[in-house]
Amino acid sequence: MRSSRRxxxxxxxxxxxxxxxxxxxxxxxxxxxxxxxxxxFTAPWRTIQHAANSAKAGATVYxxxxxxxxxxxxxxxxxxxxxxxxxxxxxxxxxxxxxGLRVNNTQGLFNIVNQxxxxxxxxxxxxxxxxxxxxxxxxxxxxGSGSGVRxxxxxxxxxxxxxxxSGGNAFGIAVYxxxxxxxxxxxxxxxxxxxxxxxxxxxxxxxxxxxxxTVTNNLIHDNDNIGFDAIGGEGVGPTxxxxxxxxxxxxxxxxxxxxxxxGGYNSYGADGIYCDGCKYVVFERxxxxxxxxxxxxxxxxxxxxxxxxxxxxxxxxxxxxxxxSIGGYGNCTKxxxxxxxxxxxxxxxxxxxxxxxxNQGAEFQxxxxxxxxxxxxxxxxxxxxxxxWIYGPYKGSSPTLDWNLYYSLPGYQQGNSITWNGQSNFVSxxxxxxxxxxxxDSFFANPDYISLTLPNLDVTSSSPAINAxxxxxxxxxxxxxxxxxxxxxxxxxxxxxxxxxxxxxLGAYEK
Numbered sequence: 001m002r003s004s005r006r007x008x009x010x011x012x013x014x015x016x017x018x019x020x021x022x023x024x025x026x027x028x029x030x031x032x033x034x035x036x037x038x039x040x041f042t043a044p045w046r047t048i049q050h051a052a053n054s055a056k057a058g059a060t061v062y063x064x065x066x067x068x069x070x071x072x073x074x075x076x077x078x079x080x081x082x083x084x085x086x087x088x089x090x091x092x093x094x095x096x097x098x099x100g101l102r103v104n105n106t107q108g109l110f111n112i113v114n115q116x117x118x119x120x121x122x123x124x125x126x127x128x129x130x131x132x133x134x135x136x137x138x139x140x141x142x143x144g145s146g147s148g149v150r151x152x153x154x155x156x157x158x159x160x161x162x163x164x165x166s167g168g169n170a171f172g173i174a175v176y177x178x179x180x181x182x183x184x185x186x187x188x189x190x191x192x193x194x195x196x197x198x199x200x201x202x203x204x205x206x207x208x209x210x211x212x213x214t215v216t217n218n219l220i221h222d223n224d225n226i227g228f229d230a231i232g233g234e235g236v237g238p239t240x241x242x243x244x245x246x247x248x249x250x251x252x253x254x255x256x257x258x259x260x261x262x263g264g265y266n267s268y269g270a271d272g273i274y275c276d277g278c279k280y281v282v283f284e285r286x287x288x289x290x291x292x293x294x295x296x297x298x299x300x301x302x303x304x305x306x307x308x309x310x311x312x313x314x315x316x317x318x319x320x321x322x323x324x325s326i327g328g329y330g331n332c333t334k335x336x337x338x339x340x341x342x343x344x345x346x347x348x349x350x351x352x353x354x355x356x357x358x359n360q361g362a363e364f365q366x367x368x369x370x371x372x373x374x375x376x377x378x379x380x381x382x383x384x385x386x387x388x389w390i391y392g393p394y395k396g397s398s399p400t401l402d403w404n405l406y407y408s409l410p411g412y413q414q415g416n417s418i419t420w421n422g423q424s425n426f427v428s429x430x431x432x433x434x435x436x437x438x439x440x441d442s443f444f445a446n447p448d449y450i451s452l453t454l455p456n457l458d459v460t461s462s463s464p465a466i467n468a469x470x471x472x473x474x475x476x477x478x479x480x481x482x483x484x485x486x487x488x489x490x491x492x493x494x495x496x497x498x499x500x501x502x503x504x505x506l507g508a509y510e511k
Contacts, residue, residue: 023057023082024060025056025059025060026059027040027044027051027054028040028044028045028062029045029048029050029063029064029094030045031046031064031065031066031067031068032044033046035047044064047070048068048072048086048096049070051063052073052074052075055076056084057077057079057082057083057117058078059085060084060085060087061084062087062088062089063087063088063094063123064089064094065092065093065094065095066094067097068097069097069099071098071108072109072110072111073111074110074111074113074118076115077118078118079116080117080147083118083148084117084119085118086120086121087119087121093122093124094122094123094124095125096110097109098129098137098159099127103129103135103137104135105136106136107136107138107141108137108138108141108174109128109138109140110125110139110140110141111140112142113142113143115146116146116148117147117149118149118150119150119151119152120152120154121153123154124155124157125140125157125159126155126156127159128159128160129159129170130161130163131162131168132163133163133166133167133168135168136161136169136170136201137161137170138170138171138172139159139173139193140174142176142183142186143175143176143177144176144177145181146184147183147184147185148185148186149185149186149187150186150189151187151189151191152190152191153189153191154192155191156172156191156192156193157172157193157194157196158195159171159172159198160197161197161198161199162197163199164197164199164200164262164264165264168200169198169199170197171196171201171202171203171205172198172202172204172223173203173204174202174205175188175206175207176208176210177209177237178208178209178236178237179237180238182237182241183209183210183211184213185213186212186213187213187216188218189216189217190218191204192219192220192221193219193220194220194221195223196223196224196225197223197224198225199262199263200225202225202228202229203220203223203226204228205226205228205230206229206231206244207229207231207234207244208232208236208244209238210230210244210247211245211246213244213246213248214250215228215248216248216249216250216251217252218253220257220272221255221257222257223270224257224259224261224262225257225259225264225265226271227257227271227273227291228254228272229273229274229275230244230281231276231278232244232245232276232277232279232301232304233277233299233302243277243278243279243304244278244281245281247280249281249282249283250283250284250286251286252273253288254287254289254291255272255287255289255290256290257270257271257272258290260292260320269293270291270293271291271295271296272288272291272293273288273295274293274296274298275297275298275306275309276299277299277305277340278309279306279307279308279309280308280309280479281481282480282481283295283311284314284481284488285313285490285494285508286314287315288315289316289317289318289319289455290320291319291320292319292320292322293320293322293323293361293365294316294317294322294324294355295314295316295324295325296322296324296326297311297325297326298325298329298342298367299340299341300337300340301337302340303340304340305340305341306326306341306345307344307345308343308344308345309342309346310346310478310486311345311346311347312346312347312350312487313349313350313491313497314350314351314492314508315350315457315508316351316352316353316355317354317355317457318353318355318357318455319355319357319361320356320357320358321355322364323355323356323363323364323381324347324350324352325367326342326345326365326367326399327341327365327366327367327369327397328341328367328369328370330368331368331394340369341369341371342369342370342374343371343373343374344374344479345370345373345399345478346374346375346377346477346479347364347374347375347376347377348376348378348478348487349379349469349487349488349508350379350507350508351379351380351382351449351507351508351509352364352379353382353384353455353457354409354452355383356383359386361391362383362389362391363382363389363390364376364379364389364390364391365392366390366391366394366397366420367397368394368396368397370392370399371398371399372398372399372400374399375400375477376399376400377400377401377403377404377473378403378469378470378487379404379506379507380404380405380407380457380507381404381407382406382408382449383406383407383408383409384409385409385410387408387410387417388416389406389417389418390417390420392419392420393422393424394421394422395422397421398420398421398438402439402442403469403506404439405443405447405506406442406444407446407447418432420432420438429444441470443464446464447459447463447465447507448460448463457507458509459507459509459511461511465506467499467503467504467505468505469504471503473486473487485497491505491510492509499511
């Protein structure tokens with residue numbers, strides 16, 4: 001039954017014929033409606049698809065509470081000044097439910113293909129699955145080209161493949177730029193994405209020719225493969241246009257991401273955040289914990305690097321294997337899986353604690369092809385009982401390290417904490433500094449994190465991290481994004497990154 005509390009709005013609604021041609025048109029969808037209606041407030045449509053078929057540039061479609069069993073396609077684009085908006089009716093939560101729907105090839109419950117300036121906001125999107133390894137369900141599927149698509153405050157969950165061990169895939173939110181004209185000015189913000197079984201795919205991704213994107217303030221958790229991935233080199237985009245680029249990934253909270261029970265892996269291999277061959281992307285002010293690897297900047301495909309990337313002002317704790325990882329994971333020839341690397345990656349002012357809880361990694365891991373153009377600076381590295389700060393077993397992979405603070409829960413255990421450029425068993429931290437020439441201005445001290453119980457990695461006012469950081473890096477060494485400084489404008493908590501004297505703390509917080 002339609003609520004009488006909204007009947008007053010009906011007087012402002014015109015006929016369907018005039019609305020279709022009018023900027024600012026408003027339409028309504030309700031489980032009690034009919035597609036033979038006008039789409040007005042008092043005579044709503046029944047299906048979201050019918051609304052998508054009817055709405056033109058400038059229209060807003062309000063979808064009322066209820067369960068809609070549809071896979072929705074958008075045949076029209078909006079414009080920059082007159083987008084098409086599909087939004088929950090205020091105070092209500094419409095649900096797009098895939099229960100019983102068949103997946104065709106790669107298909108979402110919302111599908112935006114070669115369209116621009118469409119907003120999808122305030123939906124619950126759930127229960128889309130397949131047992132066929134050749135089919136791929138998605139909560140939201142965006143592909144082709146287009147500008148100005150916005151995904152805001154949606155809840156995406158239980159999108160699954162039950163064929164993980166046979167190569168099956170699924171996505172929560174997937175964006176594939178497949179042609180020379182990119183997908184650009186994309187916004188993914190305020191969404192919650194959880195309880196996914198994605199096989200060899202990701203919870204949320206941007207892949208191929210996707211440029212100038214923002215992924216902000218999302219909550220991604222309890223999924224069995226990568227949380228967020230910006231990807232290049234998979235052949236999704238055309239040659240020369242196959243790298244997600246010029247992005248901001250900020251303010252996201254990502255946790256409980258592990259492929260241990262994913263039948264396609266059965267190991268600790270899932271990143272909370274992954275730059276797999278992306279370029280010109282800033283990852284900042286993210287909170288990532290209890291993932292197999294909390295963040296990785298690398299590339300899986302030969303001829304591609306994670307390049308001109310900045311990782312700043314993030315908090316990473318309780319990873320199962322690795323807090324931060326750079327470099328390609330395989331020592332193979334160009335053109336083979338695993339042959340990418342990292343180049344001009346700046347990792348600055350992050351706070352790490354107790355990563356490597358399964359004793360299979362390190363706080364900071366350095367893999368193949370991660371040379372001196374990569375910089376690790378102003379970070380707090382506080383290891384747990386496994387006491388491994390740096391694990392870099394491959395000769396020739398030697399990024400530039402300095403101005404970091406190192407500490408371990410059990411205190412420094414001689415020879416256990418650092419493997420650098422294939423060398424380990426340093427007799428002291430000073431011996432490591434002298435032998436390698438790295439971390440010349442770094443030191444060993446307790447950073448005085450406020451709490452280790454429910455981790456609060458801000459530091460006390462007496463911490464040795466206060467005003468101990470370097471400010472010498474420039475944008476040319478990584479990627480500044482929208483900031484004038486490579487260190488960012490604000491710290492993890494949103495405070496100014498520099499104090500009034502132009503000094504900077506170590507770690508993610510500024511007092």
